[in-house]
Amino acid sequence: MPRFLLILSGSLTTHIQTNALLQTIYTAIPRKQTAIDTAIELKNSKTLMLTTKNMKSRKVHMSPYTLPTYYLKKNRLWLVCLCASLLLSACGGQSDNNTENSLTAGTITQAPQNNYSSNCISNFNQWSPSPEKPAIQLLGNKVELLEMGETYIESGALASDEQDGDLTTSIVIVGAEELTTTTQGDHMIRYEVTDSDGNSALPIYRIVRVFKDTPPSGSKRLFSEVDSVMEYWEHLPTFLGDDPNRLYPLVVYAHGWSTSKEFETSSRAALLDTLPIVQIIKTGEWDNSLPMVVVTPQRCWSSVDQYQMDALNTFINWMVRNYPIDEKRIYLTGLSNGAWVTWEYLRAYPNVIAAAAPIAGYGDHTQVCTHKHVPLWAFNAVDDPTTHYPNVVNMVSNLLNCGVGRYPPKLTIFENGGHIISDDIYNLNFLNLGLPEYDIYDQSIFEWFLEHERH
The missing domain is CATH 2.60.40.10 (Immunoglobulins)
Incomplete structure (x- = not known):
């Protein structure tokens, strides 16, 4: 299989910048509908090895102030360099509206440095009981x-x-x-x-x-008010507090690529206001009879690594300690990059989540057996230009091969909808739709959540 070798120069070879570059390359490469035919490997701090089935080997030296976008056409490589005066890590990334999984180049131990990431830390001892x-x-x-x-x-x-x-x-x-x-x-x-x-x-x-x-x-919780590991937007059931002894299910929504702190331009976590589930709640499309606390924690950066999994787990524990949460009914869902977070968190912490619903995203298909006992419902659309649905089919197929028992995973593939299908799933616009060879979306995902509790 031919390989493509990319050598980076200059000062842009940090983990954050490398991951942004990986994401740019990965999302631009066409993949066949039957399998992933591209692999990207971090060779060292300056060298990336990209392997495909239809490329010849090339070396490209990048200046430290260029953002590369790659297109493959008829086995030829076209390189477009968009010059910018900013560092690569500040050059963008994609929003919840047009991205899939980022690619991580390894465990990140420090947060990206911008005005709003000073609370991102390298360990979580301050939140640990002692x-x-x-x-x-x-x-x-x-x-x-x-x-x-x-x-x-x-x-x-x-x-x-x-x-x-x-x-x-x-x-x-x-x-x-x-x-x-x-x-x-x-x-x-x-x-x-x-x-x-x-x-x-x-x-x-x-x-x-x-x-x-x-x-x-709903309310937004900032570091000026709470000591949680992440800032977040919350929705509390209208009747929370009526019964002082009642505990409530928790829904954690994992956001997409460019909602993280590294893309934040506001000290008030303004990106959280743009999330699909937040907009559904704000506009009154949410079913207020649902007895759920909903939170959307804002991650420090968009790459998915063990730090992010530990941070999310610390956040969930913080929520359980400070809200009337039922520990047996914690649910996780996410769109695009947030779907990858969902898959990865299940791998890292398989005994926390009662049920999960990744939407338009996938993870490491070789690691799914660790959470085969967790009820899961995955969603994608055939016409998704970013997350090709066979990759999600492959995830669920591998999960089925693990020998799941009581709750086999569910998979719904919509014929249309593009990449941003979470809105239509959450507000039930897609109810009773889906290709017949897979599971029909015949029930609110949130009502389906409530049928499951962790044993």
């Missing part, structure tokens, strides 16, 4: 309901430490004084404490819902 850390326990309800204009009365909390004993008087409450009940909103009150050795407790939160008729449809 016997040395003090413990905080809320008094009163985890979720408080207030009508507009009603005065918020703080219920307080208790804190203790094995060495210092009672630390209740040392608790710092953040957000209570700023809380206003003159407008609708879901507010987070944070409780912190530190012992005499400087060990900080895992902060805990109380949710205060201020409403007139019904609570708001």
Whole structure:
């Protein structure tokens, strides 16, 4: 099989820039409908080996300020270099509207440096429970309901430490004084404490819902308000808080390529507002009878690596600790690059998710047996120009070959829809559609989620 050797020069050979380059090459290469006939391999920090069935070997030296786009036509290579004054990692990437899986060149240990990625870290110890850390326990309800204009009365909390004993008087409450009940909103009150050795407790939160008729449809949680590993947009069921003892299912939506922090141009995580599932909820297309908490965590960068899986797992654990979440009913779905995140997270953490729904994306088909016990429903369209549906068929076929038992994976292939089919799946526009040789989309994906819990 011929190989194509690309040698990078200059200062653009970091992991982030390499992955952006890989994504550009990968999405531009035509693939046959029957199999992937392209392989890209990172040889070292400056050399990429690209192997295809229909290319002759070539070496291309790139200047450090060019963004390559490749087209193959009649076994010839056409190289178009779009000159830019920015570094490659800032030159773009694609949105949820036109991308599939990025290609990773290995585990990334540092976050891309832009104005909004300073909270991206290299380890997650600060979110891990430890016997040395003090413990905080809320008094009163985890979720408080207030009508507009009603005065918020703080219920307080208790804190203790094995060495210092009672630390209740040392608790710092953040957000209570700023809380206003003159407008609708879901507010987070944070409780912190530190012992005499400087060990900080895992902060805990109380949710205060201020409403007139019904609570708001959603809220954005920024680092200025919460200590989670990722910023996120959330939707809480309208009735969350009515029963103080009730736990709720959690739906985690994994976003696509260019919604990550490396493409962020706003300090308020504005890209999260553009996500399909967020728009469906905001525009009233969401079924408010669904008893689900929905969150859309914003990843530090778009490449899919073990760091991102650990970060997502830390985020899920944070949600379980600070929201009334049923740990047995955590669901994962994502579009495009987010579908790859879905597949990869199932591989990395096969015992967390109760059911999953990757849309228009695929992962490593050789690793699917690790999560064969997790109910899964995959979706794609025949006319998807980005994620070719046979690749998704191959993923599900390999999963079936693992010997799944109680819940065989489901696969729905739509004849039309292009790449962005999540909207039509989530809002049920595609209900009862799908090629007959695969599974018909005959049930809301969210209702299907609720049929499953982790055992």
